[in-house]
Amino acid sequence: SQQGEEDPQALSIQEGENATMNCSYKTSINNLQWYRQNSGRGLVHLILIRSNEREKHSGRLRVTLDTSKKSSSLLITASRAADTASYFCATTGAGSYQLTFGKGTKLSVIP
Amino acid sequence: DAGITQSPRHKVTETGTPVTLRCHQTENHRYMYWYRQDPGHGLRLIHYSYGVKDTDKGEVSDGYSVSRSKTEDFLLTLESATSSQTSVYFCAISETGADNEKLFFGSGTQLSVL
Numbered sequence: 001s002q003q004g005e006e007d008p009q010a011l012s013i014q015e016g017e018n019a020t021m022n023c024s025y026k027t028s029i030n031n032l033q034w035y036r037q038n039s040g041r042g043l044v045h046l047i048l049i050r051s052n053e054r055e056k057h058s059g060r061l062r063v064t065l066d067t068s069k070k071s072s073s074l075l076i077t078a079s080r081a082a083d084t085a086s087y088f089c090a091t092t093g094a095g096s097y098q099l100t101f102g103k104g105t106k107l108s109v110i111p
Numbered sequence: 112d113a114g115i116t117q118s119p120r121h122k123v124t125e126t127g128t129p130v131t132l133r134c135h136q137t138e139n140h141r142y143m144y145w146y147r148q149d150p151g152h153g154l155r156l157i158h159y160s161y162g163v164k165d166t167d168k169g170e171v172s173d174g175y176s177v178s179r180s181k182t183e184d185f186l187l188t189l190e191s192a193t194s195s196q197t198s199v200y201f202c203a204i205s206e207t208g209a210d211n212e213k214l215f216f217g218s219g220t221q222l223s224v225l
Contacts, residue, residue, distance in 0.1 A: 101153045
């Protein structure tokens, strides 16, 4: 069963705008990760946030985690056409090392 | 893609035939995983391995078997392929399997079962 659910399912923005994607999950987690998948390729790890962290940055990426609401958001600032991809959140829960992936958000950045 | 090679990249087969997908890594990572990706379902774990000859089931293991005779190779077998197994299959690896560890993915195998 899916643990994470991304929202929206699809997002289209202009180059230079910010893109925000959300992930909600159902049970308590140890960590939450975000991955990117370009069309026809495998997933690439972007960032990991631990359950005791509230915010994390990596370059143009900003991830927040609200464990009380069981949700996370991924913000991509100053988007570029190369950011066009699908983005997935993935979680590990207590007692499990297995990553459970959401269904993804498809981001299109229009030049 | 982090020293991971999946073969074949594309395969078309008929219902009822056996199919084996191969994942080869050059990273010497202990953990290897097979996922399938379907529209509307995201990625789902089929089987994983935590060492040579050590494997375990994932969320959607029915109809699949795996084998790992060498650290670098992880095989996924569909004993008798069905149309519901049409999917994109991804192999992934991680060094220790710790829950704070990222996965590295291969480029995928597109399998069509007719």
